[in-house]
Amino acid sequence: xxxxVEGRVIERIEWTPTLFSLRVAAELAPYKAGQFTKLxxxxxxxRIQRAYSFVNPxxxxxxxxxxxxxxxxxxxxxxxxxQVGDSLLVQSQASGFLTLDEVPAGRDLWLLSTGTAIxxxxxxxxxxxxxxxxxxxxxxxxxxxxxxxxxxxxxASFAAQYxxxxxxxxxxxxxxxxxxxxxxxxxxxxxxxLQQRVGLAFSPEQSQVLLCGNPEMVKETQQxxxxxxxxxxxxxxxGNISAENYW
Numbered sequence: 451x452x453x454x455v456e457g458r459v460i461e462r463i464e465w466t467p468t469l470f471s472l473r474v475a476a477e478l479a480p481y482k483a484g485q486f487t488k489l490x491x492x493x494x495x496x497r498i499q500r501a502y503s504f505v506n507p508x509x510x511x512x513x514x515x516x517x518x519x520x521x522x523x524x525x526x527x528x529x530x531x532x533q534v535g536d537s538l539l540v541q542s543q544a545s546g547f548l549t550l551d552e553v554p555a556g557r558d559l560w561l562l563s564t565g566t567a568i569x570x571x572x573x574x575x576x577x578x579x580x581x582x583x584x585x586x587x588x589x590x591x592x593x594x595x596x597x598x599x600x601x602x603x604x605x606a607s608f609a610a611q612y613x614x615x616x617x618x619x620x621x622x623x624x625x626x627x628x629x630x631x632x633x634x635x636x637x638x639x640x641x642x643x644l645q646q647r648v649g650l651a652f653s654p655e656q657s658q659v660l661l662c663g664n665p666e667m668v669k670e671t672q673q674x675x676x677x678x679x680x681x682x683x684x685x686x687x688x689g690n691i692s693a694e695n696y697w
Contacts, residue, residue: 452543454490459536460512465600468519469566470530471505473512474540481508481544482551483577484570488541489515491528497539498525503570503662504544505601507577513540516569516600546570546694548662550579554688556658558650559584562635562671564592564663567696571662572601575608581615584658588617588648592635592667596627617648636670639678652678654690661693668693 457476464470478487481504490499506514519530532538548570553559559580561571568591574580580587589608593599599620608616620630621638631638631647638644645651652659652675659675661668672682672691681689 452541454539455542457489457513457538457540459532459534459538461534462532466597469517469598469600470519471514471516471600472529472532473506473514474538475512476540477542478513478540479543482549483507483573483579484549485544485546486570487513487544489525489529490539490541491525492539493524493528498528499539499541500525501545503546503567503573505569505572507573509577516566518566548660548692548694550574550583552683552685553658553660553692554683554690556584556690557656558586558588558658560588560590560652560657560659562590562659562661562663562667564635564667565598565696567662567664567694568601570694571660572604575616576604581612586615586617586650587612588619588650590619590621590635590644592621592623592663594622594624596622596625596630599627599630617650619644619647634670635667636674639671639674652680654679654681657690658683659691661691663696665695668695 457474460475461473486501486503488499490497502515505516519526622630683689683692
C-alpha cells in the first residue's frame, strides 16, 4: 500500500466561488507530468480520500491541485475550507498512465479536456517535453460558463513562449463568451469546426490525441475520432488516442 504523508497548504487560488487550486508542500516520491495522487482528510474515525491530478510540472518545489467544490461531496467542501498553513494528507506515490512516455511519436499533439481535467495537460505543457517531441500542440478546454476558463496567465505564457506552435481553443457550452467556441467538443470535431479553427486535421499519420474529462465527453470524442480513422493507443498496439476519465 502507498504511504500517506502530511502536506501543508502554502497557497490557495480562488478562480470562481466553486473552483479553486491548492498549492501543497509535501515530501512525495518522484512523479511524471500527467499523473495523479490522492488527497485525504480525517473526519472522525474515517479517512475521506479522492484522486487529483498534479497541475504543476514535477520540477516545482510544491504540488498544485485544481478542484471543484461539490456542495454535497464528502471531501471537497472540507478541502475548500482549507487555508494557508492547514494540513492534509497526500499519498506519496503517484499513479496514472496519461503521460507522454506512453504516447507514440507524431507531429501534432491534441490535448482535449473539460473542467478541472485540464490540470494534467497544464502539467505536461509546463514541463516542456511536449514541445520537444511535437511540432504542434493544441490545448482544448471545455467548460459550461466563461468564468470557469481558469489558468489564463499560464496558458498565455505558453503562447508567448512557443508562438504559432501552440494553439488554445476554449469551449463554453452554456453562454456566449468572447473568443471561444460554442457547444461541445465532439460535435465540433464531427463538423470539422475545431480542425478549421486550429488549421490542422486529425490524421492517423500525424496526430496524437489525449482525452481527459467527464466520461461522456471522453466516450463521444473517442467515437468521433475513431470514425475519422484514428485508433486507440494500446501498449501492445500503438495508436492515436489515449484517454482518462476524470471521475
